[in-house]
Amino acid sequence: MSAPPSERTVSPLIFDQGQRGRANRYVERGKALDAFLPRNLLRDELPLPENTELDVVRHYTRLSQRTFGIDVGFYPLGSCTMKYNPKVNDTLASQHEFADLHPFVPDELAQGALQVMHELERSFCSLFGMAAFSLNPSAGAQAELAALLVAKKYFRDRGETQRDKVIVPDTAHGTNPASAAMCGFTVISLKSDTRGRVDPAEIRKVLGPDTAVCMMTNPNTLGLFEERIHEVTDAVHEAGGLMYYDGANANALMGNTRPGDMGFDLMHLNTHKTFTIPHGGGGAGHGPLGVAAHLIEYLPTPYVVRDGDRYRLDFDRPKSIGPMRSFWSNFAHAVRALAYLYANGAEGLTKASQYAVLNANYLRVKIAEFLETPYPEICRHEFVASAQRLKKETGVRALDIAKALLDRNFMAPTIYFPLIVPEALMIEPTETESKETLDAFVDALREIVETAKRDPQSLMNAPVNTVVGRVDEARAARQPDLRWDPHV
Numbered sequence: 001m002s003a004p005p006s007e008r009t010v011s012p013l014i015f016d017q018g019q020r021g022r023a024n025r026y027v028e029r030g031k032a033l034d035a036f037l038p039r040n041l042l043r044d045e046l047p048l049p050e051n052t053e054l055d056v057v058r059h060y061t062r063l064s065q066r067t068f069g070i071d072v073g074f075y076p077l078g079s080c081t082m083k084y085n086p087k088v089n090d091t092l093a094s095q096h097e098f099a100d101l102h103p104f105v106p107d108e109l110a111q112g113a114l115q116v117m118h119e120l121e122r123s124f125c126s127l128f129g130m131a132a133f134s135l136n137p138s139a140g141a142q143a144e145l146a147a148l149l150v151a152k153k154y155f156r157d158r159g160e161t162q163r164d165k166v167i168v169p170d171t172a173h174g175t176n177p178a179s180a181a182m183c184g185f186t187v188i189s190l191k192s193d194t195r196g197r198v199d200p201a202e203i204r205k206v207l208g209p210d211t212a213v214c215m216m217t218n219p220n221t222l223g224l225f226e227e228r229i230h231e232v233t234d235a236v237h238e239a240g241g242l243m244y245y246d247g248a249n250a251n252a253l254m255g256n257t258r259p260g261d262m263g264f265d266l267m268h269l270n271t272h273k274t275f276t277i278p279h280g281g282g283g284a285g286h287g288p289l290g291v292a293a294h295l296i297e298y299l300p301t302p303y304v305v306r307d308g309d310r311y312r313l314d315f316d317r318p319k320s321i322g323p324m325r326s327f328w329s330n331f332a333h334a335v336r337a338l339a340y341l342y343a344n345g346a347e348g349l350t351k352a353s354q355y356a357v358l359n360a361n362y363l364r365v366k367i368a369e370f371l372e373t374p375y376p377e378i379c380r381h382e383f384v385a386s387a388q389r390l391k392k393e394t395g396v397r398a399l400d401i402a403k404a405l406l407d408r409n410f411m412a413p414t415i416y417f418p419l420i421v422p423e424a425l426m427i428e429p430t431e432t433e434s435k436e437t438l439d440a441f442v443d444a445l446r447e448i449v450e451t452a453k454r455d456p457q458s459l460m461n462a463p464v465n466t467v468v469g470r471v472d473e474a475r476a477a478r479q480p481d482l483r484w485d486p487h488v
């Protein structure tokens with residue numbers, strides 16, 4: 001790979017006496033530049049790169065082609081809901097009236113932007129059955145932390161500071177117990193039953209006067225709907241605890257059922273999943289936090305309030321946990337999410353969820369022909385396959401399958417999660433993929449499994465067709481090399 005243009009073409013910029021004089025005067029009240037810096041550090045020439053627009057376009061286009069994204073190919077990353085991000089969302093978010101607003105602009109001059117946030121909040125409330133949402137947190141994990149801070153303050157105000165336990169099922173995403181621990185709670189891990197669901201009887205065993213919150217994901221990370229959810233929410237409420245809904249999987253149910261109606265007190269959404277906002281690589285997310293009526297006053301500030309036909313940011317909320325981040329929120333994401341909501345309407349969103357479930361079940365049934373699916377029943381938006389049997393027979397692991405998929409122009413599914421499934425491959429197609437794409441993915445996966453049986457060694461070095469080959473993960477973790485090398 002050649003060096004980027006900035007390394008190649010260089011033309012010297014010579015300072016003449018006049019320029020040097022001006023530079024000297026600029027530095028500080030007429031003091032000579034030489035008075036500040038040792039002579040050997042002063043430059044007579046300043047080499048600046050000289051590139052044509054075409055050079056730059058080619059450089060950045062080449063760089064963009066070295067990565068993989070949803071606009072390049074199928075991205076079945078379970079739990080991450082990598083669906084198509086409509087370009088109209090970006091067009092709207094980059095409108096001058098939104099993109100160039102200063103964060104300190106007075107409310108009076110930001111009425112349109114505040115209206116966007118208010119309408120998004122109201123739409124989320126009606127879609128998910130909550131009383132209010134804060135758009136403040138920047139990610140699902142940050143919203144979890146915000147929710148637990150809300151719970152902590154709520155219990156403190158009620159004089160129930162002994163409530164220091166958070167119950168988390170063993171299928172939960174790792175951020176759930178991590179958020180609870182960060183907030184100072186003790187985590188109680190709950191074992192799922194043989195059908196991959198939470199057993200209300202098991203929950204009852206750990207409930208008590210010290211229960212603060214029970215965090216649940218529904219559908220859970222196995223892609224299964226928690227059928228006895230009312231038994232769970234009732235039991236936790238009887239014990240005086242709060243129910244938290246991890247809404248990372250909301251794409252499975254939006255428009256079809258509502259966490260508020262299931263009895264949840266708090267919930268988060270990952271708009272960068274369900275509401276078609278670009279995400280990946282841990283970057284710029286958006287995790288609105290929803291609450292039932294009894295928790296509204298604890299929401300982060302600022303909160304957008306509508307007074308008649310005017311909107312304002314309310315900072316004066318004495319019981320609030322305060323802001324989770326600077327300024328309003330990841331505001332451009334609010335514009336994108338609202339664009340998606342209004343483009344689809346209630347009926348479109350309901351259908352989107354239904355197609356997501358249909359696509360996942362189509363893949364599940366096809367893939368079960370050649371890989372184990374440990375929970376072989378109707379799934380929601382995703383399902384988990386396992387390479388355990390294949391590994392025993394051939395030595396080929398879930399990791400090798402994932403890498404081999406990269407060679408065949410598919411992004412790998414999530415692997416080794418949830419932890420309760422050995423050699424897990426967690427597959428989520430989303431509603432935006434066509435039957436042709438799903439069939440091509442099944443064919444690629446089938447061919448990899450056949451290759452594993454015939455010539456397992458050939459998969460052990462995959463990927464071989466990608467810009468970066470297989471990395472030594474243990475070494476990368478122990479001896480990270482974080483330098484940028486322009487010549488790689």
Ligand SMILES: Cc1ncc(COP(=O)(O)O)c(C=O)c1O
Pocket residue numbers: 079080139140141142172173175176217221246248249270285286287
């Ligand atoms: C079930 C679940 N909960 C929580 C999260 C955390 O969300 P975020 O990545 O936005 O912090 C994720 C992320 O993948 C998830 O899948």
